[in-house]
Amino acid sequence: MGEIPVIQCRNxxxxxxxxxxxxxxxxxxxxxxxxxLGPNGAGKSTLIKLILxxxxxSSGGITLFGKTKVExxxxxxxxxxxxxxxxxxxxEFVAFAGELEGLKRKDALRRSHEILDCLxxxxxxxxxxxxxxxxxxxxxxxxxxxxxxxxxLILDEPTAGxxxxxxxxxxxxxxxxxxxxxKSIVLSTHLLGDVQSVCDQVVVLNFGNCLASCSLETLVGNxxxxxxxxxxxxxxxSISALGNLCIGTQDMGGFTKVFIQCESTAEINHxxxxxxxxxxxxxxxxxxxxxxxxxxxxxxDKQRMEKI
Amino acid sequence: xxxxxxxxxxxxxxxxxxxKVSKWHGNFLGLNDVSLELRPGITALLGSNGSGxxxxxxxxxxxxxxxxxxxxxxxxxxxxxxxxxxxxxxxxLDYFYSSWSINDFLMRMACLAGIESKKVPSLVxxxxxxxxxxxVQTTLLRxxxxxxxxxAKIAHAILMDPPLLVLDEPFRGIDxxxxxxxxxxxxxxxxxxxxxxxxxxxLEEIEKLTSQVVMLRSGRVVSAGPVSRxxxxxxxxxxxxxxxxxSAEQIRFxxxxxxxxxxxxxxxxxEGKAHILMVLTRNPEIVFSHLVKISIENNIPILxxxxxxxxxxxxxxxxxxx
Amino acid sequence: xxxxxxxxxxxxxxxxxxxxxxxxxxxxxxxxxxxxxxxRKVFWVVFSLAVLNFLLYFFGQYLFFWVADQxxxxxxxxxxxxxxxxxxxxxFLRSVxxxxxxxxxxxxxxxxxxxxxxxxxxxAGASLLGEDLNQGSLIFYQSKSGGMRNxxxxxxxxxxxxxxxxxxxxxxxxxxxxxxxxxxxxLLYHPRLLFGIIGYGFVINIGLVSLLFATVGFFRSTIGLIxxxxxxxxxxxxxxxxxxxxxRLNPAFRVLDFWYCVERLGxxxxxxxxxxxxxxxxxxxxxxxxxxxxxxxxxxxxxxTIRIYFKKGVES
Numbered sequence: 012m013g014e015i016p017v018i019q020c021r022n023x024x025x026x027x028x029x030x031x032x033x034x035x036x037x038x039x040x041x042x043x044x045x046x047x048l049g050p051n052g053a054g055k056s057t058l059i060k061l062i063l064x065x066x067x068x069s070s071g072g073i074t075l076f077g078k079t080k081v082e083x084x085x086x087x088x089x090x091x092x093x094x095x096x097x098x099x100x101x102x103e104f105v106a107f108a109g110e111l112e113g114l115k116r117k118d119a120l121r122r123s124h125e126i127l128d129c130l131x132x133x134x135x136x137x138x139x140x141x142x143x144x145x146x147x148x149x150x151x152x153x154x155x156x157x158x159x160x161x162x163x164l165i166l167d168e169p170t171a172g173x174x175x176x177x178x179x180x181x182x183x184x185x186x187x188x189x190x191x192x193x194k195s196i197v198l199s200t201h202l203l204g205d206v207q208s209v210c211d212q213v214v215v216l217n218f219g220n221c222l223a224s225c226s227l228e229t230l231v232g233n234x235x236x237x238x239x240x241x242x243x244x245x246x247x248x249s250i251s252a253l254g255n256l257c258i259g260t261q262d263m264g265g266f267t268k269v270f271i272q273c274e275s276t277a278e279i280n281h282x283x284x285x286x287x288x289x290x291x292x293x294x295x296x297x298x299x300x301x302x303x304x305x306x307x308x309x310x311x312d313k314q315r316m317e318k319i
Numbered sequence: 320x321x322x323x324x325x326x327x328x329x330x331x332x333x334x335x336x337x338x339k340v341s342k343w344h345g346n347f348l349g350l351n352d353v354s355l356e357l358r359p360g361i362t363a364l365l366g367s368n369g370s371g372x373x374x375x376x377x378x379x380x381x382x383x384x385x386x387x388x389x390x391x392x393x394x395x396x397x398x399x400x401x402x403x404x405x406x407x408x409x410x411x412l413d414y415f416y417s418s419w420s421i422n423d424f425l426m427r428m429a430c431l432a433g434i435e436s437k438k439v440p441s442l443v444x445x446x447x448x449x450x451x452x453x454x455v456q457t458t459l460l461r462x463x464x465x466x467x468x469x470x471a472k473i474a475h476a477i478l479m480d481p482p483l484l485v486l487d488e489p490f491r492g493i494d495x496x497x498x499x500x501x502x503x504x505x506x507x508x509x510x511x512x513x514x515x516x517x518x519x520x521x522l523e524e525i526e527k528l529t530s531q532v533v534m535l536r537s538g539r540v541v542s543a544g545p546v547s548r549x550x551x552x553x554x555x556x557x558x559x560x561x562x563x564x565x566s567a568e569q570i571r572f573x574x575x576x577x578x579x580x581x582x583x584x585x586x587x588x589x590e591g592k593a594h595i596l597m598v599l600t601r602n603p604e605i606v607f608s609h610l611v612k613i614s615i616e617n618n619i620p621i622l623x624x625x626x627x628x629x630x631x632x633x634x635x636x637x638x639x640x641x
Numbered sequence: 642x643x644x645x646x647x648x649x650x651x652x653x654x655x656x657x658x659x660x661x662x663x664x665x666x667x668x669x670x671x672x673x674x675x676x677x678x679x680x681r682k683v684f685w686v687v688f689s690l691a692v693l694n695f696l697l698y699f700f701g702q703y704l705f706f707w708v709a710d711q712x713x714x715x716x717x718x719x720x721x722x723x724x725x726x727x728x729x730x731x732x733f734l735r736s737v738x739x740x741x742x743x744x745x746x747x748x749x750x751x752x753x754x755x756x757x758x759x760x761x762x763x764x765a766g767a768s769l770l771g772e773d774l775n776q777g778s779l780i781f782y783q784s785k786s787g788g789m790r791n792x793x794x795x796x797x798x799x800x801x802x803x804x805x806x807x808x809x810x811x812x813x814x815x816x817x818x819x820x821x822x823x824x825x826x827x828l829l830y831h832p833r834l835l836f837g838i839i840g841y842g843f844v845i846n847i848g849l850v851s852l853l854f855a856t857v858g859f860f861r862s863t864i865g866l867i868x869x870x871x872x873x874x875x876x877x878x879x880x881x882x883x884x885x886x887x888x889r890l891n892p893a894f895r896v897l898d899f900w901y902c903v904e905r906l907g908x909x910x911x912x913x914x915x916x917x918x919x920x921x922x923x924x925x926x927x928x929x930x931x932x933x934x935x936x937x938x939x940x941x942x943x944x945x946t947i948r949i950y951f952k953k954g955v956e957s
Contacts, residue, residue, distance in 0.1 A: 048495070049494075050494040050495060050496040050497070051464045051465075051466070051494045051496075051497075052464075063783075063784050065780075065783050065784070065788075083663060083786040084660065084786055086784075088780075088784035090777070090780045090781060090784065092776070092777030092778070092780060093776050093777060093778075094776065094777055094778045094780055094781040095776070095778065095781075096673070096677075096772075096773075096778065097772075097776075098677055098680060099673070103673075107669060107673055108781075108785065110661075110665075110666060110669035111666040111669060111670070111782070111785035111786065111787060111791065112660075112666070112785055112786050113660035113661045113662065113663050113665065113666060113786060114658070114660060114661070115658075115659070115660075115661055116669075118656075118658050122656055125651070125653075125654060126653070128651040129651055129652070129653045144368075155781075157653075159656070160655050160656040160657070171492060172491070172492070172520075173520070174367055174368070174520050174639040175520065175522055175635050175636065175639050176635075176636045176639050177639075179636075187653075188653065191653075192653050192655070201492070201493065201494045201495055201498070202521065202523075203495055203523075204521075204523045243604070244604075266530070279620055279621055279622075280611065280614055280615045280618075280619075280620055280621055281615075283611040283615075283621065283624075284611060284612070284615050287608050287611060287612075292604045292607075292608075293604070293607045293608070293611070293624070294603070294604070294607075294626070295624070295625045295626065296607075296621065296623065296624035296625065297623050297624070297625050298622065298623060304495070304499070307495060308495075308496075308499060311496065
């Protein structure tokens, strides 16, 4: 990619006294949705504060859009904390956020309504924030980050506490703003599924070290010649028919997940027919794609091994 | 055999047996005529906020008494002290005595539960080891991360080594590492023969644990059993199968051949994906075997064969909506 | 993509308009904080008491100048109670109520009004500032362009607005009233009074608002705030009274009494003479000590404010 990196960190460190929260972190990420992953205490929130300019690095530096000094109003931030004013109405709150970013009052109100329309917040915008459900609060928080039309959105746990439909909707909005409106989004989350479904690039932090920063495909990768078959029916016979091709099983109650390894694609059909002739019923037959969970934990384990 | 089934067997041999259980909160009907039977293994309890999940869990744990109907855990009423010894409960709220350490908390809870004081320290150590908190047992509860607190709650739930565990939202807000540890812990309990009822909003975690699901909505059981059964019952729609093969040339031949079978309701080729054939059917297992047979006969290597079904997601969506 | 179906008619629109300078955001914060205060019942209770007090002084002045215009030694009708001597009434209004347009009038008036401000700030101050700290909303303000500077300035303006609404503005009205009913020469003879009123207003403003910032930041709840302010405004005066009147210690110890210092400075600004009982000698505090006391509170409070509001967000 010949583009300018959205965020570029060079040897970034942050120490509080003797405690090192970020240790020599270097990475660069390009426009798109960037997943920021890491367990508790990995230094994610410190990194976010450094990007926002709320904190000063002990050493090293950050450039945003190729510049060391960020232009005002280029970043929108959605905090993890509830961070709302309960007695304000939804649209007032969003307009207020706009005014804090320097929009004129009338512009701010117009933008507030436009964005709430866009996030399909209907009449709820005229109610007080104190009466909102978690899903609505998250939407209002997203709206207040977007009101001044920033180029970079930093979202801290936007899907926390949401039920599945609200969560999918939030992820849909994120990919809409990234793919169709050209925003760059940094998504910090504990839910690896969110990252896998919307992110292009991933930055993994642990104990203040940057373990990986690359595209999602590079991190996850495909596992060569491994397949997953879900077998119902006569499971025991089917599995024994596969013999040593089978490298692992998991009982799911009613059906079994079978992981198999085979050398060539020609062999696959043979495997399938063996299962069928043994009385098994195939429910699913897919190449085993690497998933983010495995890749993520592999990184953490690798770091732990290096430490020992 | 893991599973949920409609109430049939005698109540004294199954881990959990509910019959026509209702519970009112004032005028609000929290739980409406719920009949349920759990078998050993993990069962997920799904439903939106206010669907009665927590009420049901409280009833099972003996924290509430049903207004009508009855609940039995191995034939014992959970409202009695004998019943309470058979069920471990981890509530969704975490109001702890925040100035205690994990160890203090468990020690005191063990004493309150009536365990002989001589045995308490060794028992607590053992349990801390099981939940993986042994190395951090002196941390104060207010300094614990959410994952550690969840595990402390589970440790409290298994103090009496109950055969039935009831866990309300154990995955809420924990980080990926804590999540993985918790999944492994629950799978360990499952393999040791415990019965576990767990509620969560995060379907990925549930998928890793089990396919047995009890769906609640407005205090009623919508469906109990595998997710696929719920799908068949709630949405009467044929499913689509996606078949991916190596070479795009043979895809039309395959489409023509498979269309001859009576189970196949429709075939189409998605635009822009030359290797993929979509087959519409009500009986995916049989069509799977037909497809495998055809490709073996014609020597067409299959790359991928799966049911592409948006319906379970739709079921979940409507379950959680509103 | 699902989103297009979510709201295909109302697409997101980019926005490239003219922006206000960043510091203008502070006014938005002021406006929204005042709105918040105006929705509180306690504001309207205190406000109506303050209005009553203002009316008392307003008509008191009026009465004084009207009585002064009557026949000397004549009788003035006092409601249904009969008639009073004009001289006696003048005496009463001048020396007891002090409603004669003298510096003491304004001092007493502002002192009374500031009691109202204290009650208001102690009860509504937590909702003005404290909830942001408790709910973690500070990060919301921090992440905006203006950052914490705008937040502090905006909230400071809001609290100052309340102070001046209750003290300075009505006092200036009273001054104007006297100009109208007496003669405009009043203005010429008492120019110091005009500046004194404004000066006293700012002394209260700086004293109370800086104290509010620090104490709210420290205690974060209305209860804590009430305890702390009760200490400052009740306990310290009683302590000083015991030390000076009973134990006969040096009157300079009054420097500990923060509120006394504020009032003493106000007195100096207005040029009013301290209230003394007959036979009492003037033990008033040296005004420079009062300035030192106020300055001490201001600097400690500012230090705490900066520590709490600028640091907290970064660490949490």
